[in-house]
Amino acid sequence: MSEQIVPPFGSFPxxxxxxxxxxxxxxxxxxxxxxxxxxxxxxSVLYVDTDPDKADTAVFCxxxxxxxxxxxxxxxxxxxxxxxxxxxxxxxxxxxxxDVNQVVRxxxxxxxxxxxxxxxAVAETGMEYGGITPxxxxxxxxxxxDEAVAATPHVLIGSGRRRGKLILPGPALALLPHAEVLPGxxx
Numbered sequence: 001m002s003e004q005i006v007p008p009f010g011s012f013p014x015x016x017x018x019x020x021x022x023x024x025x026x027x028x029x030x031x032x033x034x035x036x037x038x039x040x041x042x043x044s045v046l047y048v049d050t051d052p053d054k055a056d057t058a059v060f061c062x063x064x065x066x067x068x069x070x071x072x073x074x075x076x077x078x079x080x081x082x083x084x085x086x087x088x089x090x091x092x093x094x095x096x097x098x099d100v101n102q103v104v105r106x107x108x109x110x111x112x113x114x115x116x117x118x119x120x121a122v123a124e125t126g127m128e129y130g131g132i133t134p135x136x137x138x139x140x141x142x143x144x145x146d147e148a149v150a151a152t153p154h155v156l157i158g159s160g161r162r163r164g165k166l167i168l169p170g171p172a173l174a175l176l177p178h179a180e181v182l183p184g185x186x187x
């Protein structure tokens with residue numbers, strides 16, 4: 001009989017090691033976890049099974065008793081300069097707002113930055129809308145992480161699907177490919 005895993009927060013019907021549930025994750029997420037080359041990090045990631053109809057942050061936190069300040073959102077951004085579009089991702093705590101018009105735009109050297117259209121975000125990530133996560137993003141994308149997320153002991157993020165979420169140490173997000181921790185990314 002396997003030992004029951006207790007998450008650092010929340011009340012979930014099913015909690016498993018994310019490496020053990022690759023069929024429950026979007027393919028890019030499962031591949032990224034399997035190939036994460038930082039020793040021990042992938043083994044620290046938990047998967048919690050949840051109702052996809054309750055995936056939106058506020059409803060999710062209320063339903064599963066998850067603190068809002070431990071929940072992070074991954075936002076896909078389109079930065080434009082000289083006719084070229086660069087897609088990037090930004091991760092901020094659910095209690096904050098991404099400063100896309102100033103901090104993101106300047107950091108990416110863009111003339112204009114905005115939230116990427118949903119269909120582009122889904123097509124480019126291989127993930128479901130409402131479940132996009134920094135784990136498994138295209139490795140050539142800039143990945144901007146607000147310093148408050150990286151400082152959170154454990155953070156809840158998407159699993160690549162609307163059903164289920166991942167819980168992992170906030171500092172682990174800074175170890176993802178092309179991740180940069182930025183102060184003031186969120187307001």
